[in-house]
Amino acid sequence: MTDATLGEKENVLPPPAEVEDVELYHAKSWLTHYVFSQDAKYIAIQYAGTAIGIGLVALVMSWVIRLQLAFPGAIPFIDASRYYQAVTMHGMIMVVYMLTAIFLGGFGNYLIPLMVGARDMVFPYVNMLSYWVYLLATLVLVASFFVPGGPTGAGWTLYPPQAIMSGTPGNDYGIILMLASLILFIVGFTMGGLNYVVTVLQGRTRGMTLMRMPLTVWGIFAAAVMALLAFPGLFVACVMLLLDRTLGTSFFMPSIVEGGEHLKYSGGSPILFQHLFWFFGHPEVYIVALPAFGIVSDLISTHARKNIFGYRMMVWAIVAIGVLSMVVWGHHMYVSGMNPLFGFFFAVTTLAIALPTAIKVYNWVLTLWRADIHFTTPMLFALGFIVTFVNGGITGLYLGNVIVDVPLSATMFVVAHFHMVMGVAPVLVIFGAIYHWYPKITGRMLDETLGKIHFWITFLGAYAIFFPMHYLGLVGVPRRFYELGETAFVPHSAAALNIFITVAALIVGAAQAIFFFNVFWSLRHGKPSGGNPWRATSLEWQTPETPPGHGNWGKELPIVYRWAYAYSVPGAPEDYLPQNAPPLKGEHSP
């Protein structure tokens, strides 16, 4: 018990312990303390740092893409091969190495043990290994920039036969390194993922029932379960494609004539790869989205000083989305040549997901109703998330409704849609989360003024990039086109729009310097934050030390008496009741 200062207390027996306190591993040397650390908080920083670092590479790649699209041919360095390599590395890094790694490896590691009241992850050694395998995967990926032929330019979907044939850049070494790197990533992720799941199920402190967990934990937990189910699809696809490429097997390769020559392949199925890829690829969208959903719920609730509206519905919506999203992958394949009857099934499942998703949106905005809204930087980012997520979500209703997808598939409309919904929206949440939890991690506040400038440029700029991009797709501009050239169906004015989008992209990219300056400057010069600067209820804000020490809780684990959303409870002395504050007389908290 750390914080027992509230008004009247009731005499209650603490709930029974589900698990006993554990023996912690203590680092003995500098190396095991600072490099091969087994402390989840430290591993979280390592994961997030690596993810952001490699994410910057992907950001630079996006400039390469945008410069070419706005000023075709103006920069001789960007030839067709380099363009496709940039597109591929940009997409793959952003989705897998940046977003997945930062949400699960970064926020998952930092927040799960603290939020459920554990001392650490349940398997700290495996947790450490997870990071180092992830780092190795990233290094293998980076290495592909330096091998002869360069990285693969197969598109982030890596569709065979093209991915391993000579018409695609990087088909010699780049593709092999890409597949090897993905295989490593999945191995590393699996070690981490098992940890997140088991810690949530087994490591919660006394009184922390599942239905009292903050939605952040729910989101990360559901995403980790899904990832454990979905990544094996990608894993086998990578192994099989690697065998096709190196040993000449024909899993995905039918009889092929290339430049008049008959290749040695025969009998394989390119569509099989697509099924395996999207069996992973669609859940991947929600592996990124569910942690973002969870985090944003907590940001809104905390900074609006109000309980999240419809908590139980929010939990069930997360579970429903998780389950449904395992059976919608075919919406990426409506025009792939698979049996067209599948179109009926996948359109129904896909639009069914709209329901739990819409409920989450309603509950976020209903949380603002009769709230006490503080426009802090984390709150602004959460609001930006709502706008971009709703905007990207509604275009999903176009693309999911099989017949409407037919003209739009493979156009810039798709690019605009997925950037809005799984690019911009989750990135805004990442920023919001960093502004929110930075004080806990460092003991200092980030500068609010810089934060707000950063927010407005990033939010409005990203919206200006991707909202108009839908209209290029409506016109019919295809994606993955190095140059469109002259076409009758695209008006000349589209060139001006492309320049506008590129200028916006360069500004948004450059504006991230404000964020990095803030992060480094505030380490030293930020306002000291104290333990709970946002006056939040969840356990991570109630640690005896800030930043939390090794083992998180000092001598005794906290005991939880209520849910994480006891904001502005009538009769309570303050507008928040920490989860571990003893119950007040007559209190009926969930």
Added chain:
Amino acid sequence: MLVALIMVAVVAASLLFHFLSPWRMTPIASNWGYIDNMMGATFWITAAGFVAVILFMAYCLFRFRHQEGRRAAYEPENQKLEGWLAIGTTIAVIALLAPGLFVWGQFINVPEGAMEVEAMGQQWQWSFRFPGADNRLGATDALFIDANNPYGLNPNDPRGQDDILASGGDLHLPIGKPIKMLLRSIDVLHDFYVPEFRAKMDLVPGIVTYFWFTPTKTGEFEILCAAFCGTGHPQMRAKVVIESEDDFKTWLATQQTFAQSRRGEAAHDRRASAR
């Protein structure tokens, strides 16, 4: 205050952009006007949702912004409200899905008597094939392909001998007749995409895929590839010319049949059939 205003401005700017910008769907030239209608309906339903949610949010931001002494209400849930919202959303989703599935049913069921035309893709060009007098396309296999049989027709299939080959050039089609496009690739994935027709479908090596449409406008339209197929992907183009039945017949008569293309190639024939 300012935040609420900016959110309203974002909604207003989005709507203005939608209605005023010059970038809209290129005029349709096929029977798939249904798809455009579906897209229009989807716009109105989803735009209403977007505007309602963001404006409600903006109102809350203005009305419930922090002021001295304000305290939020405590309302864990309101099942009635949540129920109504769920029902409303379900109705909107069904309103979109039902007609969508109906049109998809039409899209995948080719009308009786549609004219079959084959488009074959390879890095990075298109070739086309019409059934000859017998109205049947001959069998193909990538294994039959050689310098004298670039389409990979089975030389022993009698149905293929009169097939008309239009390689390296444009695709001509008659107006007003349902066309069943049969799609085939001999190397990687490609996708037959004419923006004005609205329809598209992947070409997959190893199998034959299809879609159908009826051209409703004469003129020339561009065929693009809409599945990334290597560095030459953007250059993989051809023209489709929609013309009157008579013009089409005249054009078709100028093209070579498979048998004609192989006259004097008897030696190669024997080699091919020995395979």
